[in-house]
Amino acid sequence: MSEGLPPRQRILAAADDLFRRHGIRGVGVEAIAEAAGTNKMTLYRHFESKDELIAEWMRGIVSQKDRVWDEMVERHPNDPVAQIVDWSQRTAEALAQMEERGSPILNALAELPEPDHPARKVIDEHRAREHDRLLILCQQAEFPEPELTADQCFFLLEGAKSCVQCIGLKRVGEHLMRLINSMVGARGRELPAAGGSPAPKPARRTR
Amino acid sequence: MSEGLPPRQRILAAADDLFRRHGIRGVGVEAIAEAAGTNKMTLYRHFESKDELIAEWMRGIVSQKDRVWDEMVERHPNDPVAQIVDWSQRTAEALAQMEERGSPILNALAELPEPDHPARKVIDEHRAREHDRLLILCQQAEFPEPELTADQCFFLLEGAKSCVQCIGLKRVGEHLMRLINSMVGARGRELPAAGGSPAPKPARRTR
DNA sequence: TCACTATGTTACCGACCAGTAACATCAGAG
DNA sequence: CTCTGATGTTACTGGTCGGTAACATAGTGA
Incomplete structure (x- = not known):
């Protein structure tokens, strides 16, 4: 799988696999090192603690998601609605990775109650960033609210992320996309009647 | 708080508090017993293991939620839409309890990777039950899909449950209810255009 | 008073785990 | 070849934690 890689990356790959499957608290550093084809000492030469390894793992996941987002932006320039839809589509596809154990980000959040854990900052910033980008797109699309x-x-x-464990993957992905489409008005550019402002404008393509 | 109660209930109350605040793995049985004003031995005389205590704690949470649901049904007989709205309202209010640490159910799911953990069965059944009841209501309301x-x-x-940590509670609750209302058509009894079946019927009051 | 039951107290076991020390090995660069 | 830096190996520490044994205490009902 990751044979030729330097140990640091093998360790991160092994941690990714094990953390996803067994949770953060459920995996010891020894097991990670072994799965990476190395040992605890080299692990600690590359990561100053298990918590730092967790944080680095999270940084990898988060930066990968950010990259997806950037791709979407450059794939649909000046079309915020298409960006939202496409990004949601990617997210729906990513659900397949987490059918058994749910989103590693949400799980990490649950497994790390200490608010000052280094990985918490990574997660919090990522979620804020994601929500901000979504908000900006909704503004650019000139949705009424x-x-x-x-x-x-x-x-x-x-919600889809946390339901993919209990409802089947296929239905979650399908329904999610239909809902996103209808909500964001890809088909007809109408907002679902929300709150009380039923005045949908055609989305103007900005930027 | 729970002074006069028998030890078993004091233990459950203490576990509820500590599990919510610090997570399941983050709390030892000794700490629970001490917080309950008792000791580890009596704890183990009432619960055969920590895992069983966790499961029992979950059973309590779940049965409380089931009770809320039953109340809703008898409060709005023959009106499935009102039941959905009212139940969502209760759920939105329950968000306040979990602003800092999120939903204990979702957290437990993340903290218990072993699929045969006794608490997992409780959770899985509860979520399935909740989704089923919702589906039945949507059928009774004769929504097209x-x-x-x-x-x-x-x-x-x-989604609201897992976002209440990163977005403010007030906004989550407000937006959640506006969305539920508009979706379920409490005001006007229309479905938001979903999928492609824009044929909303007035909900017939069944049962 | 006696006996029974629930609870408190202390001490302990065994397992696991994060993290470190000391030393051996091996590869490449000069 | 030799020096050096990265890696492998082994063994260890200190701490936490789930779970148990053995014994002490207190209340209760007959």
């Missing part, structure tokens, strides 16, 4: 629509997308996405 | 609408409600609710 961008905060509301952004929250709605966010709730749906996060 | 009851599965879709039920999933939408479910995603929104679960």
Whole structure:
């Protein structure tokens, strides 16, 4: 799998696999080192503590998601609605990775109650960034209530992530995309009647 | 707080408090017993293991939620839409309890990777039951695509639960209710255009 | 008073785990 | 070849934690 790589990356790959499957607290550093084809000492030569390893793992996951987002932006320039839809599509596809154990980000959040854990900062910033980008897109799309629509997308996405364990993957992905599409008005550019402002404008393509 | 109660209930109350605040793995049985004003031995005389204590704690939470649901049904007989709305309202209010640490159910799910953990069965059954009841209500309300609408409600609710940590409680609760209302058509009895079946019927009051 | 039951107290075991020390090995650069 | 830096190996520490044994205490009902 990751044979030729330097030990640091093998360790991160092994940690990714084990943390996803057994949770953070459920995996010891020894097991990670062994799965990486190395040992505890080299692990500690590359990461100053298990907590730092966790944080670095999270940074990898988060930066990968950010990269996806950037791709979406450059794939649909000046079309915020298409960006939202496409990004949601990617997120829906990513659900497949987490059918058994749920989102590693949400799980990490649950497994790390200490608010000053180094990985917590990574997660919190990432979620804030993601929500901000969504809000900006909703504003660019000139939805009548961008905060509301952004929250709605966010709730749906996060809800799908935490339901993929208990409902089947296929149905979650399908329903999620239909809901996102209808909400964001990809088909007809209408907002679902929300709150009481049923005045959908055609989305103007900004930026 | 729970002074006069028998030790078993004091233990459960202490576990509830500590598990919510510090997570399951983050709290030892000794700490629970001490917080309950007793000791480890009596704890083990009432619960055969920590895992069983966790499961019993979950049973308590789940049965409380089931009770809320039953209340809703008898409060709005023959009006499935009102039941959905009212139940969502209760759920939104329950968000306040979990602003800092999120939903104890979702957290437990993340902290218990072993699929055969006794608490897992409790959680899985509860979520399935909740989704089923929602689906039945959507069918009774004669929404054109009851599965879709039920999933939408479910995603929104679960999403709100997992976002209450990163977005403010007040906004989450408000937006959640506005979305549920608009979706379920409490005001006007229309479904948001979903999927492609824009044929909302007035909900017939069943049962 | 006696006996029974629930609870408190202390001490302990065994397992696991994060992290470190000391030393051996091996590869490449000069 | 030799020096050097990165890696492997082994063994260890200190701490935590789930779970148990053995004994002491207190209340209760007959």
